[in-house]
Amino acid sequence: MDDLYVDLLDLVKFIENEVMKSGALTVCTEMLRKELRYLLLLVCGARTWIHMDEGNDVRNFFNRLQILITNAGRDLQLLCDIGSSEQDRVSYDTLQKIWLLKPDMILFLRLLPKLVRAFGVVLSADQVPAGYIESLIDNLEFLLNYKADFVAPVKEKLEVIKRILKILKGFLPFMLKYSNFESNEFNNFCNHFTVVTKKVSCCIALLCLADELDEDMADCISFMLIDLLQSIQHAKSDIISYVGGLKLLHPTIEFTRELDVFAGGFVHFILEAPMTKLNSWSYLPVYIDHVQKLQISLRLLLIYILCCDIHNESLTIFDLVVNEFWSFINSLDNRETNEDLGKEFDLAISRLVQKMEPMASKILEGTIGTQKPALPFSQIDSLGCVDLVSQNLLRLLDHRIDSIAPVAHQIKVVLFDIKNFKPFLEGNVDQQGKREEVLYVCDRMTNLFVEFEYIVDMFVLKPSPMRNNQLDDVIEEIRFFKEVVEFSQIFTGKKDVPIDCQASKPSTPIINEAVVGLEDQIEILMARVIGGGAELNTIPVIGMPGIGKTTLAKRIYNDGRTSDHFDIQAWGSVSPRNTVSELAQDILISIIDLSNDIYKSKEWKELDYLDLLRRQLYGRRYLIVLDEVWDSYIFHELHRCFPDNHKGSRILVTSGRKYEDPLFDEPFLVRLLTPEESWELLQVKYNHLRLCTREEFRKPPIPNENCPAEVGKEIAANCRGLPLAIVLVAGFLGNLEDDSDWLTITEEAFSSETNRDVGDCNEIIELSYKKMAGYLRQCFLYFAALPMSTEISVSKLTWLWVSEGFLRRDEVKKPEEVVQDYLNDLMGRSLVMEARRSSKGWLKSCHIHDYLYHFCRDKSKAEKFLPVASRFEDFVLDKEDLILYIPPISLTRTMIYSSEPGWHRSWKSPLPKEGPFPFRGVKGLVRVLDLGCINIGNTFPPKIERLVHLRFLSLQGDMTVMPSWISKLWNLETFLVKGTKSEVALPDTFFSMEGLRHAHIDNCTFSDSNLSQLDPLQTLSTPSLSYDKGNIMRSFPFLQKLKCIFLESWGHSENLGESCNRFPVLDFLNQLESLNVIYQGRVLLPCEFNFPSNLKKLTLSKFRLPWVEISAIAALPNLEIFKLLSKAFEGEEWNVSNDEFPKLKYLKLGNLNITRWNISDDAFQSLEHIVLQNCKLLTEIPSEFGDSCRSLQKIEVFMCGETVSQSARNIEESQQDGGKGKFKVTIQNPIRD
CATH class of the missing domain: 1.10.10.10 (Winged helix-like DNA-binding domain superfamily/Winged helix DNA-binding domain)
Structure with missing residues (x-):
C-alpha cells in the first residue's frame, strides 16, 4: 500500500512539474491528473483501514491499480525523455484503464459503517466519498466537453445527473459528520449512496470506453440513466427519515456555513426531480418565484429542525410539504399547459407554503437565533447606517483605488443587496409593536453591512486573502438573511410606507428660556449679593442636579439691580477639564478684549492671565459667577485673583456639593418647587415650546382637552418639584401626537415612583429618548x-x-x-x-x-454606540479597555481627546518634550481624530499617514511645515490645525485633496507653484495673502466662507491710476458669502478693496484705516452682517450717508477709538441688531436709530461709557413709544466715571 501511494504521488508530481511546464498538457492529461489526485486521496485513506477488508476484494483492487500506475508512470517518463508527442495517447489509455476499475472503487463504501464506528469521522469516511463524487463530476464534464458529439443523444440526462452529484457532494460531508453511525438510517444511506455512485460509474465507464454510440448502445445507456434517476428519486423518503435520525442524536447542532450549505443542497436534492419536470413545461416557469419561496421556507425549516426542534413537529410538516409537492407535480402529467393550469399550480404552491405558517414564528425565531453573535455595532439608526455604508462603498469604487480591485465585485454585490434590503428596512425600522424577530432581522442585516464595510476598510489598509475570505463569509450570511427577509415577508406581509418612531416637526429657533418660580429665593439671594458688608464674600448656591442653581444665578446676574450695583460682572463656566488659566481667560472675556496681540504673544504665560485678572478687578466692585464648581481645588487656585477691595464685591459659586471651607460663606440652599409652581412652570415651558413650532403644526396651549388642569397638575406633581424633570416632561409632551393619553404615557415615566429619588430623571429622559427617531x-x-x-x-x-x-x-x-x-x-x-x-x-x-x-454616556455604553477613545491615557498607554471588540475588527472609529477631571494636576506637561507623539492607541480604521487639545510637538505624527479613512482631523502643535503625504488622506473632509508657533507652510499636494471641504489652519501659507483647482473646498482659514499671492484663491472657486490675513502690498492700481496699498483681489469668488479679514502691515494710503458683490457677511480687524475708506464696503449690495473689530478703522468721527448699507441687518463695533457716530435718516434701512463692545471713547449712539430706523430690534452694549448706555435706553423708549413693544436693550459692565 505504501509503494502504491509513493508511485501515485510521483506520477502526479511528474505531470504537474514536468508535463505542465513543457506546455504539453492536453485535455486527456489534465483529466488523468484529476483522476490520480482522487486515487491518491483514496489510497491515503485506505492505509488506515485496509486491514478491515476481510474478503480481500479491496486488496485485489489496489493490486490491479498498482500495476496500472507503475506502467503509466514508466510510459509517460519515457515519452517525456525522448520528446515524443504520444503523451496524449498514453494518458487516454491510462484513463480508460482507470475507468474500467472505477465501478470497483465503490467497494470501500461497503466498509463505511464499520469504519466510522471504529475511527469516527476520518479521512476515508469524509473526504474520500466527496472526492469520489468530485471525480465523477470531472468525468461527466470531460464527456460533455471532450466527447460532446458522442454523448449528444443522452446529454440532457447527463446534465441532470451532474447537477444531482454536485448537490450530493455539497451536503454529503455534513451528513457523514453528524450521523448516528449505529442507526439503520445511516446504513440505509450508505447503501443508497453506494448504489447510486456505482451506477453512475458504470454509465461513465461505458461512455468513456465506447468508440461510437450506435442506436443499441444509446438505448442501453439511456435505459441505465433512467434507472439511475429513478433510484435517486425513489430514495427521497429514506433521506427524509435519515434527517430524522440525525435529529434524534444531535439535538444541538450549531448553525454554521456548512449547515446552511447542507440545508440548501438537501432541499435542492429532494426537489430535483419535480423541478426538472416543472422546467420542461413551457407555461409553468412563469410561477417559478412561488417555487423559490417554497424552497426558501423548506430550507429555513430544515435549519430549524436541525438546530432547535427537539420534538420533531417541524419534521412532520417538512415531510408533508415535500410529499404533497411531489404528488402534485406528478398529478400534472399529461395535462395541457394553459392559463387554468397555471392558476391551479399557483394556488397549490400557496397552500403548501401556508401549511408552514403555524411554524413561521418559531422558524423565524429559531433560524435567527442560530446565528453567530453579532459584532457590537450600534443599531440606533439602522436606515441611516445602511445609507452611510452604501455611500462609503460607492465612494471607494468611485475613487478607483488599486487596493480594492480584488474585492470590487464583492462590493458591487453588497451594494445590490443594500438596494434590495432598504424597502424592507424602511417598512419595519422604528415601528412600534413590530415583532421582535423582524426587528432583529433589520438589526442583523444592518450589522452585516457595517461589518462588511469594516472588513473592506481593513482590506484598503492591508490587502490579504484572509480579508477576502472574511468578505465572502459576510456575503454568505447576508444571503442567508435575505432569505429570512423573504420568508418574513411571506408570512408577515410588507410595509410600504416608512414611518419613523417619532418624526421631527418643523420648528423655529428657541430664543428665550422660560423661567418660573423661586421669586422668594431670588429676593433672598439678591439681598445677600447687593447687600451686606463691604468685605469680599463668596456665596455658595447649593442644590441637587436639575434643581435650578444655574437658572437662579442667571436671574441674579441679569437683573438690572445687579448691573447698577457692580462695576464689573463676569461669568465663568467651570468644566472638569478647565485649567485655572483657561478659567481666568473665560472670565476676562467679559471684562476686556482678549483679541489684542499682546495677549497672544509667545511670552504670555499662564500666570500672566491670572495676574491680568487680578489687576482688572483691583479697586473695582465686581460680581463673579463661577457655575458648577466641581472641586474646591480650582476655586482655591483662582481665589488669589480676587482682591478684596472692601467695596462689597461678591463671588457666586454654584455647586452640587457642600464644602466645609473657610473661603465660603454660609451656603444658600435652593429649594424644590411647590406643586403650584411646578404646574405653572409646566404650562409656561410647554406653551413656550409650542410657539417654536410652525403655526400649521402648533398645538393648543395647556390646559386643553388632552391635558386638563387636573391631569396637568398630577403630571407636574409627579416631578416632585424638580425643575429639570418638569422641563423634560414639557419637552416630551410637546412632541406627542395630539390624540395621545398624556397621563397614561407620563405614568410610564413615573412607574417606579415609590422607589425613585427626587433627583432621578432617568425614566423621563428614557421615555423622551424612545420617542425620538x-x-x-x-x-x-x-x-x-x-x-x-x-x-x-x-x-x-x-x-x-x-x-x-x-x-x-x-x-x-x-x-x-x-x-x-x-x-x-x-x-x-x-x-x-x-x-x-x-x-x-x-x-x-x-x-x-x-x-x-451622564445619561448619554451610560446609554451609549448600553447601546454599544460609537466606541470613543476620549482619555489621554487611551492614546499614550494603549489600554485594552479602549477596544470593545478584540481584533480582527477594532470598532473604535472615533477618537476625541478630552481628559479626565483634574488631569492638569498629574500631567503638567501632557506630552514628552522629545520624541514623537506615542500614537499606539490610534487605530487604522479611525474616521474622526480630534487631538485639538494636545500639543503634539513640532512635527506631524507619521502614523497619521496610514489613517486613510480619516474624515475629520484636528491637531495642535508647534509644526511649521505640513508634510507632502497629507494628500494620502483622500477621505479627509475636515482638517483643523492650530499652530502655536509661526506660519504653517502647506505643500503642493494640498491641492490634490479631492475630498477636503473644510480647512482651518492657523496662519498658513501656500506655494504658488503646481497649483490645481480644489473644487470641494467650502471653508478656509487662515491663509496669509498678499496682492501677488491672491491668485492662489482661484484654486478654490466654490469657497463659501474665508478667514484670511491680508499683507501690505504697495503698487500701482489700474483702477485708481496711482500707487496704493493693493489688497488681494477676491471679487471672482462668486460663491463666497462670509469673509473675515485681519490685516498685518503698515497703514498705507490710499488702499483698494476688491470684495465679491455677493458677500453677505464681512468682518474686518486691525486695518487702522480712516473712515473715508469704508465707502467701498458701504456700497456692497448684499451685505447683511458687518463687524468692525480691533481698530479696523480709526478716527474720531464716522459719518454714514443716505442709502449706504441698504441690506445690513447686523452691525458690531468692537474695540474702536471712535468718538462721534453720525447717520443720515435713510442709512441702515434694514438694520435689526447693533452690538457695541469696548468702544470707550464713543459718546452716544445716534438718536436716528430711535426715530427713523423702524427695523431695529435689539441693542447690546458691553464695556462702553455711561452716556452710550443712556443713549441706548433713550432709543429703547423711542422705539416703544413708536409701538415696538419687543425692543430689547442689554447693557453690561458699563464704564463709570
Whole structure:
C-alpha cells in the first residue's frame, strides 16, 4: 500500500512539474491528473483501514491499480525523455484503464459503517466519498466537453445527473459528520449512496470506453440513466427519515456555513426531480418565484429542525410539504399547459407554503437565533447606517483605488443587496409593536453591512486573502438573511410606507428660556449679593442636579439691580477639564478684549492671565459667577485673583456639593418647587415650546382637552418639584401626537415612583429618548463623546456629524441647516440647551445639562454606540479597555481627546518634550481624530499617514511645515490645525485633496507653484495673502466662507491710476458669502478693496484705516452682517450717508477709538441688531436709530461709557413709544466715571 501511494504521488508530481511546464498538457492529461489526485486521496485513506477488508476484494483492487500506475508512470517518463508527442495517447489509455476499475472503487463504501464506528469521522469516511463524487463530476464534464458529439443523444440526462452529484457532494460531508453511525438510517444511506455512485460509474465507464454510440448502445445507456434517476428519486423518503435520525442524536447542532450549505443542497436534492419536470413545461416557469419561496421556507425549516426542534413537529410538516409537492407535480402529467393550469399550480404552491405558517414564528425565531453573535455595532439608526455604508462603498469604487480591485465585485454585490434590503428596512425600522424577530432581522442585516464595510476598510489598509475570505463569509450570511427577509415577508406581509418612531416637526429657533418660580429665593439671594458688608464674600448656591442653581444665578446676574450695583460682572463656566488659566481667560472675556496681540504673544504665560485678572478687578466692585464648581481645588487656585477691595464685591459659586471651607460663606440652599409652581412652570415651558413650532403644526396651549388642569397638575406633581424633570416632561409632551393619553404615557415615566429619588430623571429622559427617531437619538448620544460641562461649537459639531454620517440626506438644505433643525428639535425636547447665537440668528454653540451628559454616556455604553477613545491615557498607554471588540475588527472609529477631571494636576506637561507623539492607541480604521487639545510637538505624527479613512482631523502643535503625504488622506473632509508657533507652510499636494471641504489652519501659507483647482473646498482659514499671492484663491472657486490675513502690498492700481496699498483681489469668488479679514502691515494710503458683490457677511480687524475708506464696503449690495473689530478703522468721527448699507441687518463695533457716530435718516434701512463692545471713547449712539430706523430690534452694549448706555435706553423708549413693544436693550459692565 505504501509503494502504491509513493508511485501515485510521483506520477502526479511528474505531470504537474514536468508535463505542465513543457506546455504539453492536453485535455486527456489534465483529466488523468484529476483522476490520480482522487486515487491518491483514496489510497491515503485506505492505509488506515485496509486491514478491515476481510474478503480481500479491496486488496485485489489496489493490486490491479498498482500495476496500472507503475506502467503509466514508466510510459509517460519515457515519452517525456525522448520528446515524443504520444503523451496524449498514453494518458487516454491510462484513463480508460482507470475507468474500467472505477465501478470497483465503490467497494470501500461497503466498509463505511464499520469504519466510522471504529475511527469516527476520518479521512476515508469524509473526504474520500466527496472526492469520489468530485471525480465523477470531472468525468461527466470531460464527456460533455471532450466527447460532446458522442454523448449528444443522452446529454440532457447527463446534465441532470451532474447537477444531482454536485448537490450530493455539497451536503454529503455534513451528513457523514453528524450521523448516528449505529442507526439503520445511516446504513440505509450508505447503501443508497453506494448504489447510486456505482451506477453512475458504470454509465461513465461505458461512455468513456465506447468508440461510437450506435442506436443499441444509446438505448442501453439511456435505459441505465433512467434507472439511475429513478433510484435517486425513489430514495427521497429514506433521506427524509435519515434527517430524522440525525435529529434524534444531535439535538444541538450549531448553525454554521456548512449547515446552511447542507440545508440548501438537501432541499435542492429532494426537489430535483419535480423541478426538472416543472422546467420542461413551457407555461409553468412563469410561477417559478412561488417555487423559490417554497424552497426558501423548506430550507429555513430544515435549519430549524436541525438546530432547535427537539420534538420533531417541524419534521412532520417538512415531510408533508415535500410529499404533497411531489404528488402534485406528478398529478400534472399529461395535462395541457394553459392559463387554468397555471392558476391551479399557483394556488397549490400557496397552500403548501401556508401549511408552514403555524411554524413561521418559531422558524423565524429559531433560524435567527442560530446565528453567530453579532459584532457590537450600534443599531440606533439602522436606515441611516445602511445609507452611510452604501455611500462609503460607492465612494471607494468611485475613487478607483488599486487596493480594492480584488474585492470590487464583492462590493458591487453588497451594494445590490443594500438596494434590495432598504424597502424592507424602511417598512419595519422604528415601528412600534413590530415583532421582535423582524426587528432583529433589520438589526442583523444592518450589522452585516457595517461589518462588511469594516472588513473592506481593513482590506484598503492591508490587502490579504484572509480579508477576502472574511468578505465572502459576510456575503454568505447576508444571503442567508435575505432569505429570512423573504420568508418574513411571506408570512408577515410588507410595509410600504416608512414611518419613523417619532418624526421631527418643523420648528423655529428657541430664543428665550422660560423661567418660573423661586421669586422668594431670588429676593433672598439678591439681598445677600447687593447687600451686606463691604468685605469680599463668596456665596455658595447649593442644590441637587436639575434643581435650578444655574437658572437662579442667571436671574441674579441679569437683573438690572445687579448691573447698577457692580462695576464689573463676569461669568465663568467651570468644566472638569478647565485649567485655572483657561478659567481666568473665560472670565476676562467679559471684562476686556482678549483679541489684542499682546495677549497672544509667545511670552504670555499662564500666570500672566491670572495676574491680568487680578489687576482688572483691583479697586473695582465686581460680581463673579463661577457655575458648577466641581472641586474646591480650582476655586482655591483662582481665589488669589480676587482682591478684596472692601467695596462689597461678591463671588457666586454654584455647586452640587457642600464644602466645609473657610473661603465660603454660609451656603444658600435652593429649594424644590411647590406643586403650584411646578404646574405653572409646566404650562409656561410647554406653551413656550409650542410657539417654536410652525403655526400649521402648533398645538393648543395647556390646559386643553388632552391635558386638563387636573391631569396637568398630577403630571407636574409627579416631578416632585424638580425643575429639570418638569422641563423634560414639557419637552416630551410637546412632541406627542395630539390624540395621545398624556397621563397614561407620563405614568410610564413615573412607574417606579415609590422607589425613585427626587433627583432621578432617568425614566423621563428614557421615555423622551424612545420617542425620538433613530437619527435624532444618535445625535443626542453623541454629546457623551464631547467634553462635559463645555460649550460645544455648532460648526464643529456639524463637521463631526457629517464625518460620522449622522445626517439624513436632504436635496434642498445644506448640512449646516440640517444640523440647526436637529438641534432645534433636541432643544424642543428640552434635551439640549442654547449657549450662544450667531449674528445671523443661528445657534452658534450649545451644551447639555451634566445630568443629561451622564445619561448619554451610560446609554451609549448600553447601546454599544460609537466606541470613543476620549482619555489621554487611551492614546499614550494603549489600554485594552479602549477596544470593545478584540481584533480582527477594532470598532473604535472615533477618537476625541478630552481628559479626565483634574488631569492638569498629574500631567503638567501632557506630552514628552522629545520624541514623537506615542500614537499606539490610534487605530487604522479611525474616521474622526480630534487631538485639538494636545500639543503634539513640532512635527506631524507619521502614523497619521496610514489613517486613510480619516474624515475629520484636528491637531495642535508647534509644526511649521505640513508634510507632502497629507494628500494620502483622500477621505479627509475636515482638517483643523492650530499652530502655536509661526506660519504653517502647506505643500503642493494640498491641492490634490479631492475630498477636503473644510480647512482651518492657523496662519498658513501656500506655494504658488503646481497649483490645481480644489473644487470641494467650502471653508478656509487662515491663509496669509498678499496682492501677488491672491491668485492662489482661484484654486478654490466654490469657497463659501474665508478667514484670511491680508499683507501690505504697495503698487500701482489700474483702477485708481496711482500707487496704493493693493489688497488681494477676491471679487471672482462668486460663491463666497462670509469673509473675515485681519490685516498685518503698515497703514498705507490710499488702499483698494476688491470684495465679491455677493458677500453677505464681512468682518474686518486691525486695518487702522480712516473712515473715508469704508465707502467701498458701504456700497456692497448684499451685505447683511458687518463687524468692525480691533481698530479696523480709526478716527474720531464716522459719518454714514443716505442709502449706504441698504441690506445690513447686523452691525458690531468692537474695540474702536471712535468718538462721534453720525447717520443720515435713510442709512441702515434694514438694520435689526447693533452690538457695541469696548468702544470707550464713543459718546452716544445716534438718536436716528430711535426715530427713523423702524427695523431695529435689539441693542447690546458691553464695556462702553455711561452716556452710550443712556443713549441706548433713550432709543429703547423711542422705539416703544413708536409701538415696538419687543425692543430689547442689554447693557453690561458699563464704564463709570
